[in-house]
Amino acid sequence: MDFRADHRQTQTLSPRLQHAVRLLQLSSLDFSAMVRDLMGRNPFLEDGEGENDDNGDALPETAAAAADERLPDQLEAPAAELVAPPEDETYQGENDRDLWQADASASLRRGDDGDLSALDLMAADTTLASHLHGQINLLVLPEREMVLAKAVIDSLDEDGYLRTPLEELVELLPLQPPATLADMEQALAVVQSLDPAGVGARDVGECLRLQLPELSCPVSRELAQRIVGQHLLQLAARDVQGLAQRLGESVGLVEQVCDRIRRLDPRPGWRFGSSRVDYVVPDVIVRRVHNQWKVQLNPAVVPKVRLNQVYAELFKRHRSPQNTEMADQLQEARWTLRNVEQRFSTILDVAEAIMRRQVHFFEYGPMAMKPLGLKEIAEEVGIHESTVSRVTNNKYMATPIGVFELKYFFSRAMVSANGSACSGTAIRGLVKDIIEAERPEAPLSDAEITRQLARQGLVVARRTVTKYRQMLRLESVDRRRRYAA
Structure with missing residues (x-):
């Protein structure tokens, strides 16, 4: 062996x-x-x-x-x-008492003013569930139907939709005799009659249909019901011409009704709950000081511990x-103290390395973005590539031209016709500029944009242009042409 x-x-x-x-x-x-x-x-x-x-x-x-x-x-x-206690350590009760008293008095100084805090004066947010429960409690309903209606309310999501099938709700309710599907349908109808209109819907079409009785004109209401019930996809695609042909109505009337439908609320639950808006807080801030770009940590994100x-x-x-x-x-x-220091020291080092590599971006904007890989920053800072990836994940940099995630500054090199390297970010900027400069009555297709880039020496596939246009949230050529018309 x-x-x-x-x-x-x-x-x-x-x-x-x-x-x-x-x-x-x-x-x-x-x-x-x-x-x-x-x-x-x-x-x-x-x-x-x-x-x-x-x-x-x-x-x-x-x-x-x-x-x-x-x-x-x-x-x-x-x-x-x-x-392990030192051998020569002795008890010092008086000093200990001084320490405790000093710490207690500091705490009293921080919270002994007797005034109400700003949190005490803030109004409590009204959630969708509490709003609906307040209405259902005013209705005169049998106890069994009241239980079923409250079960439906508690199953709504934050949009106000009932995503759970009624069959599952029937199985979850321990009632004697057991609830039937017809009982749940009746309870759902009660919930759907509450304010706001559209609450309790199971899809977008049902949500819009529940709001159509608010239309005062009978002709517009009947046409809107046909559009929402049978041609919802054409409505989403803004195909007014196609809708007019299918419905046998004039283009003007169909367009007027479609505009009225779009003013309905597809997410009625969003009216309730917290009104707080979450903003991106940058981790580092880039400023120009005496003709030089400087990077500093944002003090607001560093824990004071x-x-x-x-x-x-x-x-x-x-x-x-x-x-x-x-x-x-x-x-x-x-x-913990060491980890806090090491974390923000690493973030600052990586941000400074990015700033040095992409200094032209801060001078001239996205068009001047250079190709940059994680390996380059890792070698400059002296850390592993995986560490750079973790540092740039969900970390943001505030610049004079906007707030960007640190990953935004990384892109692979794309070789132009003359052999020079160009970043994908710069090409996205070119695609955006070309579309913004096009004539509204003659928008450019992705293939035409590809040919324009080729004339500038940038060989890019059409599917790449399509991907960049979608990343920029720009509409297709057909929709841009329809909007212009």
Whole structure:
């Protein structure tokens, strides 16, 4: 028998490093939520916003690095070593009492003004379900029908649609005798009679049909019912000529009715719920300072977290081999500070490398975008390509011409006829400029745009032009021609 020893070297990530990698991929919103969660359950972490005293070191600066320099052995030591008390340590009750009182008085200063906060004065959002329940409670219905109607209301999605089949709702309701499909249809009809009109629909066509009784003109209402019930696809395609031929009506009347249908609300549930609009908060900001482009972190996305020196000092004075859980929490707090610093330091390094490679973009816009790959940035920053991919995921850069995701600056090289390289972003900009410059009465097809690019020395396939046009959310040539007409 032939025995051979096969020696291989493999790299494995420690749990601590795997956790750091996962944190690097999170968006700023998710990362801040994670840090807030840690601050809520780890007594050694506290909010460092607005304070700069001797109780802790706020981020971002070099807080984690400074903590590492002060306590290098404790960071890497196991829990048993962390909690081993020094032999000459003595109890200092008076100093401990001072620490506790100082921390308590600071808390009182932060929340003892007695005034209502802005959150207390905010109006509560009315959800679609609460709005419908308020109406259904005013109706005089049998108890069984009331239960079925409320079950339908609770099954609606945020658009106001009933996506769950009635057959499934029948099986989920523990009623005696069991509810029938006819019972559910009747309960659904009750819900569909509530405000807003269109709520409880099972598809877009039904949602629009439920709103058609609001049309005051009988002729327009009857024609709208025919369009919504039989020709919904032609309505979505804005094929007014085809609809007029199918319905046997004049083009003017059909177009007038179609415009009225488009003013109906296909998502009635959107009128309720939170009115808050989520905006993209950039992670880095690019500015021109003294004719040079500078990149800086956005302070709004950096968590203001620091080590609570009061609790850390108390634990240091009274630590014992039995306090392994608190030792782990202290170590977790220090790792969190290090991860926060490392995360934003890496984001800043990658953003600066991108800025240096794409400086012409900031000067002249998307037309000057250069081809750029992850490998180039990885080699310049000194990290792995996968790390660059994680850093640029859900991270945004604010520039004088707009806010862009960091991935926006990466695109593969496309060789022109003269041998020079051009980025896909620049070609998309050309496609947009060509379409914006076309005559409205004679829009250009994707094939004609391809030929125009070829005359400029850019050999691009027609399907690539189609893909870029769709990414720019520009209509096809037929629809642009129809709109112009």
